[in-house]
Amino acid sequence: xxxxxxxxxxxxxxxxxxxxxxxxxxxxxxxxxxxxxxxxxxxxxxxxxxxxxxxxxxxxxxxxxxxxxxxxxxxxxxxxxxxxxxxxxxxxxxxxxxxxxxxxxxxxxxxxxxxxxxxxxxxxxxxxxxxxxxxxxxxxxxx
Amino acid sequence: xxxxxxxxxxxxxxxxxxxxxxxxxxxxxxxxxxxxxxxxxxxxxxxxxxxxxxxxxxxxxxxxxxxxxxxxxxxxxxxxxxxxxxxxxxxxxxxxxxxxxxxxxxxxxxxxxxxxxxxxxxxxxxxxxxxxxxxxxxxxxxx
DNA sequence: TATTGTTATACTCTATAACTATA
DNA sequence: TATAGTTATAGAGTATAACAATA
Numbered sequence: 001x002x003x004x005x006x007x008x009x010x011x012x013x014x015x016x017x018x019x020x021x022x023x024x025x026x027x028x029x030x031x032x033x034x035x036x037x038x039x040x041x042x043x044x045x046x047x048x049x050x051x052x053x054x055x056x057x058x059x060x061x062x063x064x065x066x067x068x069x070x071x072x073x074x075x076x077x078x079x080x081x082x083x084x085x086x087x088x089x090x091x092x093x094x095x096x097x098x099x100x101x102x103x104x105x106x107x108x109x110x111x112x113x114x115x116x117x118x119x120x121x122x123x124x125x126x127x128x129x130x131x132x133x134x135x136x137x138x139x140x141x142x143x
Numbered sequence: 144x145x146x147x148x149x150x151x152x153x154x155x156x157x158x159x160x161x162x163x164x165x166x167x168x169x170x171x172x173x174x175x176x177x178x179x180x181x182x183x184x185x186x187x188x189x190x191x192x193x194x195x196x197x198x199x200x201x202x203x204x205x206x207x208x209x210x211x212x213x214x215x216x217x218x219x220x221x222x223x224x225x226x227x228x229x230x231x232x233x234x235x236x237x238x239x240x241x242x243x244x245x246x247x248x249x250x251x252x253x254x255x256x257x258x259x260x261x262x263x264x265x266x267x268x269x270x271x272x273x274x275x276x277x278x279x280x281x282x283x284x285x286x
Numbered sequence: 287t288a289t290t291g292t293t294a295t296a297c298t299c300t301a302t303a304a305c306t307a308t309a
Numbered sequence: 310t311a312t313a314g315t316t317a318t319a320g321a322g323t324a325t326a327a328c329a330a331t332a
Contacts, residue, residue, distance in 0.1 A: 006251055007274060010258050011164040012186065013281035014157055016204055020283070021154040043155065052313065061159055063301065068315065090308045090313040108149055115153050118280050129272040131150060137261050138156035140163070196291065206324065211292065233290040233331050 021115070028110045032103055037062060038070045038079075042096060042104040045080060049095040056094055079103055164258070171253045175246055180205060181213045181222075185239060185247040188223060192238040199237055222246055 022036075029039055040060045050056040053071065057064040071094075074080040079100030085091045096104070119127055165179075172182055183203045193199040196214065200207040214237075217223040222243030228234045239247070262270055 006248075006255065008186075008278065008281075009164075009168075009251065009254050010261070010277070011161060011168060011254075012183070013277045014161045014164065016283075017277070017281045018154060018157045018161055019204065021152075021157065025152075025154060040155070043151075054313065061162065064313085065302090065315075066300065088309070088313085092314075105149075108152065111152050111154075112149070118153070121279070122276060126272055126276050129269055130276045133265060133269050133273045134153070134156045134160070135151065136264070138151075138160045140159075195289095197289090207290090208292075208325090209323065231290085231332070235291075 017118075021118070024114045024117070025111055028107060028114065031110075032107050034103065034107060035070055035073075037067055038074055039104070039107055041067060041070055041074060042079065042100055043108070045094055045096040046101055046104050049093070051085070051093060052091045053094065074100065160261075164261070167257045167260070168254055171250060171257065174253075175250050177246065177250060178213055178216075180210055181217055182247070182250055184210060184213055184217060185222065185243055186251070188237055188239040189244055189247050192236070194228070194236060195234045196237065217243065 025036070029036060034042070037060075040062075041056065044050070044056060044060050050059070053067065054064045057067055060067075071080065071082060075082045077099075078097055081095045081097055082092050085093050119130075122130060168179070172179060177185070180203075183205075184199065187193070187199060187203050193202070196210065197207045200210055203210075214223065214225060218225045220242075221240055224238045224240055225235050228236050262273075265273065
């Protein structure tokens with residue numbers, strides 16, 4: 001029996017697209033002297049402050065040990081706050097600062113302007129549907 | 144002035160989704176004893192045979208040096224053909240075999256069945272638009 | 287001299303394990 | 310003893326450079 005016609009796998013389509021998007025982000029991040037993870041941290045803390053570094057790491061899908069350097073640098077530059085919880089001095093309360101929010105917003109605005117290179121080829125309905133579906137799939141649907 | 148409401152970056156939405164998709168692929172690939180790159184190679188050679196390993200590497204976005212082990216293994220298992228071009232014995236003509244195509248199709252069918260976990264939450268119109276847009280963006284639009 | 291494929295080396299990124307300080 | 314954070318180590322994956330064969 002003949003093979004059914006197949007579409008490409010989702011991962012096979014997503015991977016090269018993501019690679020290109022990341023490559024386009026790199027000069028923007030470099031211009032603002034923020035690392036990729038640093039930017040992810042700023043975005044996460046902009047959405048909500050965190051009570052522990054482990055929780056932040058879990059939220060952004062990183063290992064808790066590999067964001068420490070980024071937290072050090074972000075804190076040193078005054079882009080985040082990171083102070084021991086008086087109630088439990090083991091934990092570090094994390095929050096974005098106004099300066100951090102300004103950097104994050106500037107970077108994000110530039111990145112999204114760059115993304116028009118891709119989104120610009122879509123018509124209004126495609127764009128709306130694509131972004132909506134993507135945000136739904138990315139969030140992780142209920143099991 | 145107040146900040147405009149922003150959507151998340153494309154990369155920020157694509158990255159976690161891709162991570163989940165890859166995690167879902169791994170057991171399937173393991174069951175068929177094919178590496179991720181091996182599967183990518185089979186898919187590329189299924190679409191079109193290649194005249195050089197460098198061309199194949201470029202097509203799949205890999206370094207030419209890092210697919211050699213995979214080519215070795217695929218050839219040894221009879222999943223691809225890899226023979227010197229009589230006209231230029233430096234180059235290796237690459238093609239998928241029938242056995243290779245069978246493995247690739249089996250893996251792909253399982254992977255796409257697994258992807259229904261994500262696509263299944265979409266309605267017909269969302270699904271159609273999403274897949275169409277993705278394939279267009281992934282291909283890389285004309286500059 | 288240039289090119290294909292290969293091997294060897296170095297580098298980056300990530301994960302694992304061990305340590306400290308608090309509880 | 311258990312947990313949050315940190316540091317040190319090791320491992321995987323990738324890129325860079327050198328090499329052999331052929332043109």
